[in-house]
Ligand code: HEM
């Protein structure tokens with residue numbers, strides 16, 4: 080199979096003598112850095128750490144569910160395990176995954192800037208992330224939380240005696256870290272684009288992150304307030320959510336989902352942003368319908384704020400408001416459909432190759448289509464009555480979050496790894512890992528749709544024996560999935576030392592980031608570039624390469 | 633589909649049930665929910681096949697070996713419009729379809745038999761109007777419309793019967809209701825689906841659907857001797873309600889006869905309907921809404937009374953309304969259209985303006 084990969088001649092190739100990685104040495108130079116690329120690396124390391132913890136907890140959940148009774152652990156332990164799994168995966172892995180690592184690294188490069196607008200705030204956000212992480216880890220080590228990641232009141236305020244406040248404070252901190260990241264991105268994208276970089280010359284990656292940042296800034300404060308109220312209610316009994324004091328337990332649901340629905344778009348828009356870049360590069364074509372894809376991101380960000388009540392359809396909300404929110408949810412699904420079709424059409428008359436990032440991107444398209452369409456099931460009022468709070472919902476959100484966002488994250492990491500590190504990973508191995516992940520994912524989560532329609536409730540440590548067969552499938556799939564994630568954890572670090580030298584532009588991609596050395600210099604560009612062409616202009620790239628060959632040779 | 637070909641439908645459902653990948657269909661709602669489900673599955677398969685065949689076909693046809701030079705295409709407004717409007721149209725169909733089903737499940741017909749369900753960590757307490765109590769079980773007759781009125785004594789719970797395709801949250805401090813009509817005698821799963829703490833996964837039980845004859849036998853064999861309303865009447869005296877609500881004109885509290893389901897004018901000029909939620913609220917937070925012409929002297933019973941006792945009291949006050957009692961006895965839908973006006977007001981407290989009671993025909997439940 081032909082490939083686009085063009086590495087320099089390995090016998091003569093060397094890593095650049097100066098780069099952001101070797102500008103300075105020592106732990107201190109990393110911990111006090113203002114360089115967005117180094118901070119991205121700090122984040123990469125950190126979220127991988129939390130992903131491993133979250134992944135082990137997931138393994139424990141699946142092991143417990145191998146058999147119907149709660150035999151591996153006590154129900155209380157199980158409840159703590161799934162709560163911690165959800166909290167870590169959502170707040171410490173998925174929310175920062177693409178934006179804080181890949182986004183942090185690339186946004187300045189893509190807009191042609193030397194750094195983000197506020198390098199110190201960028202570093203502060205990483206420290207806040209860790210303070211949050213330490214709070215959450217302590218909550219876990221001190222005995223756990225058993226409220227689920229949704230902290231439902233009055234369970235979380237009056238009926239459990241676990242470390243709710245500690246965990247909530249952790250999420251509060253991590254939330255500010257994400258607010259700062261969003262702030263930095265918005266200011267950078269507005270103020271620091273290089274000459275010639277108009278809004279419609281921005282790569283779609285930047286548009287996706289712009290939309291994400293809006294949600295981070297507008298949504299996350301609501302989560303912070305909500306968690307503070309939970310803590311106050313727990314400690315001082317203030318009674319905002321307590322019906323016996325005239326409070327309203329549904330108010331918590333409204334506040335929580337007002338953030339957490341938009342938050343699911345924080346957890347997918349950056350992934351979609353990655354997919355646009357990958358699909359374009361490996362089909363050698365500009366993204367079909369650039370403006371439609373760009374504006375659909377913004378539409379998702381805006382309309383995403385108007386659908387939160389779809390998490391509460393059976394909770395005794397007014398039936399007419401349920402109508403409105405069901406309708407809005409139908410509308411918000413349309414921009415996602417638009418994106419899927421535009422990506423598929425980008426392949427039309429392309430010149431397609433199948434490198435690792437592209438395989439992950441194909442995985443994303445298939446799994447996200449299923450995830451999004453099953454969202455329609457849940458937005459359909461009468462159907463949601465039967466499906467909500469069952470494994471169907473679990474399957475839905477894993478299809479979008481793991482099948483969608485995690486696939487996109489893997490695509491992104493494999494796509495920009497050579498840029499970040501200057502080295503290539505072993506291609507055959509990474510392709511195998513992509514395929515294993517895909518198979519493992521389907522086997523794990525597809526049976527859960529069926530379980531959900533059968534009525535198996537989520538968050539059950541023990542379940543009736545009728546449901547066992549499908550659960551065994553799911554656990555078996557999880558083991559395959561585990562291998563799929565273990566492989567990159569091995570070969571990526573390996574490649575840091577033994578990988579082939581990647582050169583500036585191994586994929587022959589058009590982005591500004593690919594026109595500079597890998598790994599880049601600390602100041603990114605020796606000279607601020609001037610953007611004189613549109614994004615994804617492969618003719619410009621061909622001319623430029625041609626020109627370079629002529630002048631050099 | 634269940635309308636087009638019942639035979640085909642039966643066949644499909646049996647076949648799926650046989651492989652244990654489909655729950656039994658045991659309520660009048662279930663076939664409607666399933667038809668909607670199959671339509672949604674159809675949409676998903678169509679969408680997926682469409683996208684996957686585009687991706688696969690283009691990948692094969694335009695792979696680099698066969699198509700070394702890409703052709704740059706900017707986009708197409710026509711195509712964008714197509715794949716905006718067609719999905720939108722399809723989604724809107726599902727919106728309407730789903731809304732119809734939702735309104736059906738959550739608006740019980742007025743002639744339904746009312747069963748109360750109280751959720752508490754970690755059990756379901758079910759109270760039948762005849763005074764039968766059960767825990768983690770629900771016995772119901774087949775072919776009778778049933779309304780469950782749910783409330784929680786502590787945290788959120790959720791009452792789910794997959795075989796009926798219905799589910800409803802049990803919320804602290806608030807009544808919710810759900811409706812179904814069982815069609816097949818048998819034993820079906822009952823789950824708590826809202827995570828509620830340690831033994832959430834043990835908050836399960838069975839729903840027993842019985843033939844009317846079996847159900848009557850069950851009812852007779854399990855009665856505690858007093859109906860909910862009778863329990864309520866006893867509580868009304870024990871808790872001293874009757875000290876003020878004597879029903880006479882000198883009474884300090886309003887007459888409660890005929891109160892249920894009427895529209896009441898409040899002292900702030902607004903009006904409210906005296907439904908279950910109102911009665912419950914009145915006992916717990918009397919000063920929150922005060923009927924016009926009364927001084928808020930009623931003491932609060934917050935913290936002194938369990939949800940079960942509240943249900944008894946509410947049932948008792950409901951039973952003071954003759955048309956409600958009639959309705960419960962006859963269980964016929966035609967009563968709904970011919971609701972007699974409630975018994976007239978006898979609410980003149982000393983010097984107080986007469987309480988305005990406006991009959992509201994057709995008002996059934998919150
Ligand atoms: C594309 C259109 C989408 C639609 C129409 C949709 C619809 C819904 C609906 C209606 C629910 C509520 C289900 C219930 O609790 O009964 C839900 C749950 C959920 N969705 Fe989506 N969704 C979509 C995309 C996404 C995406 C992109 C993500 C994340 C990346 C996501 C993550 C979640 C999560 C985490 C939950 C469950 C939250 C919980 O209860 O713990 N969804 N979705």
Ligand SMILES: [Cu+2]
Pocket residue numbers: 339340343386387389390
């Ligand atoms: Cu949502």
Ligand SMILES: [Cu+2]
Pocket residue numbers: 789790824825826827828829831832833835
């Ligand atoms: Cu529960």
